[in-house]
Amino acid sequence: MATPTPNDPHSGKGKNKRLAEDELPLPMATSDAAKEAGLNILSRHHNRSTNIATEFWGPETYPDTTPTTPTTPSSSSARPRFNxxxxxxxxxxxxxxxxxxxxxxxxxxxxxxxxxxxxxxxxxxxxxxxxxxxxxxxxxxxxxxxxxxxxxxxxxxxxxxxxxxxxxxxxxxxxxWVGLVLYRQKIVRSILTMLSMEGHRVPAACEAALMKYWCIMGMAQSRLRVAFVADKEIWTDKDLINFQLFLVKLDMRLSDPIRGNGTCALGPMLLSQKGLSTLWKVLSGKLKLNYENTSDMILRTYAAEELDFNANPMLGEEISTNVPLHEEGLLALEGWNLHGARMPLALNIILAESIRRKLHVEQYYLDFVLYGTADLKNGKNIPIPIRLRRDKQVKLPSEGMATKEMKEKIIGLFDKGFGTRVPGRPLAKH
The missing domain is CATH 1.20.1280 (Monooxygenase)
Known part of the structure; x- marks a missing residue:
């Protein structure tokens, strides 16, 4: 077999093959020939469906697919509509x-x-x-x-x-994560607003304390909870005091003889859930508490050793409850696992940390009860936020409820102007 030589251009490419240098130059086509050889694209198929946002933001503008030549101007000379x-x-x-x-x-x-x-x-x-x-x-x-x-x-x-x-x-x-943050902010602010609308006002710093407490509620390990609360850079002394002020106001709301649910033990149970959504549903009326759903919540929240089945024998009957056996006391166990060890509730950790820091919060309990009822500077009652049925926003009246002295003064003016119907006193003459 003969050895290929450099003078044989086809020996390296094979039979009937040409090198790139052997390509002949294409003839220059005239304008008429290019017009005849050009392909006119009549339509274009889009793989994706039309953007449904065009219903609100206007139609999409696609580039013109018709080829243009130096002698043939573009058919779409009009500018696209401004979007x-x-x-x-x-x-x-x-x-x-x-x-x-x-x-x-x-x-x-x-x-x-x-x-x-x-x-x-x-x-x-x-x-x-x-x-x-x-x-x-x-x-x-x-x-x-x-x-x-x-x-x-x-x-x-x-x-x-x-x-x-x-x-x-x-x-x-x-x-x-954005939705989680916005939702939790909405729930916390709604809880504080509902308390203030019923006369139980709290300082603005309670919002941060309640948000930090929600973080503890979502932790399933006792060591993590204790370490989180013990960090003074996260939980300051003011946060612990403000949270217990909120706890007192919540107990006042839940034990109210008219609007409340009749017991102070309901607040700690609602604060021992996995989040504050349950408390928000109870305060807003979206969750109506009765004996059945309250008993189920008790069985899921507390361990069996903490419950008094003698005083409440129906809690131990499987027929009267809707809680499976493997879910009883689950919130009081490590990792919320049936085989986990006992875990202290989040509220108990807050109270224990206050005692460990020697804050002596018990000396402020009376101040907690009286907070937000009267102005200490002038002695006038602080107005309660209200929201009418047709209004969507909460409004704050300019003045609070009249004091006892103001009421007696107004009654005296009415008696002087219109007379009194007290037996033994004549009516005023005009």
Whole structure:
């Protein structure tokens, strides 16, 4: 077999093959030939369905697919209609302001249906989510930090590495964490508002103390609970005192002879659940307590050794309760597991920490009861927030309930002007 030589250009490519240098130059086509050879695209099929956001933000504009030649101008010479949503979306400054000012539900819906909005938000997801929480729930976002809730975190949408490891994407907070923070802020503020509307006002610092207590309620290990409360940078002395003020006000509300449920032991049981949602449902009337559901809650909350079955024999009857045997006393066990060890309740840990720090909170109990009823400077009653049936917002009257001296003064003026019907006194003459 002959050895191929450099002068044989076809020996290295095989029979009937040409090298790249052997390609002949294409003839220059005239304008008429190019017009005849050009393919006119009559329609274009889109794989994805039409964006449903166009119903609200305007139709999408697709580029013209008809080829143009130097001699044939474009058939679509008209400019596309201006879309304010797309303009804000593609602006380098307005996009961030649009996201931060959008309500949470609309933000999640738009993130799910708009591809361009989805991509742009993913590119700045970490900054936008943190900034969104700082804008709408600064206190709750600080207390309910995303590092405490790994279940609501996702991998970075842009696959940014974790600690320099390129093969592992870092964890970032998701919209579920934003929803968690906003929901818990709403529940805590609603609880404090309902108490204040019934005359049991609390200081503004109770909001932070109640949010921190919710963190303890979600912890299933006693060591973690104790270490969390013992940290003075997290739970300050003022937080412990303010939380016990809230506890006194809650007991006053639940033991009210008209609006309450008749016992002070109901408050500690509601504060021993996994969250404050149950307490909010009871105060708002969404959960009507009766003997059956209250008995079920007692069996799930407390261990059998703490219950007095002699005084309440129906608690020990399986027929009268809807609680399975493996769920009895589950909230008082480590890890909320049937085989776990005994775990102190969150409320007991707060009280024990107050005793350990020697705060002597018992000397403030009378002040707790009287707080928010009268102004110590002028002695006048503090007005109670009210909300009428047709109003959606709570309003604060300018003046509180009249004092006893003011009532007697007004009654005396009426008696002087219109007379009195007290036997033995004549009516005033006009």
């Amino acid at each position: 304010v949503y797309k303009a804000c979306l593609r602006h380098k400054d307005l996009f961030f302001q649009l996201v931060l000012r959008m309500p949470y539900k609309e933000l999640v819906a738009l993130y799910a249906i708009d591809k361009e909005f989805h991509f742009r938000l993913n590119h700045y997801s970490t900054y936008l989510i943190h900034e969104y929480v700082r804008r709408h729930a600064p206190l709750a976002g600080h207390i309910f930090s995303w590092v405490l809730f790994p279940d609501v975190c996702i991998s970075d949408p842009m696959l940014r590495p974790m600690d320099g490891r390129e093969w592992l994407a870092r964890d970032v907070p998701s919209f579920r």
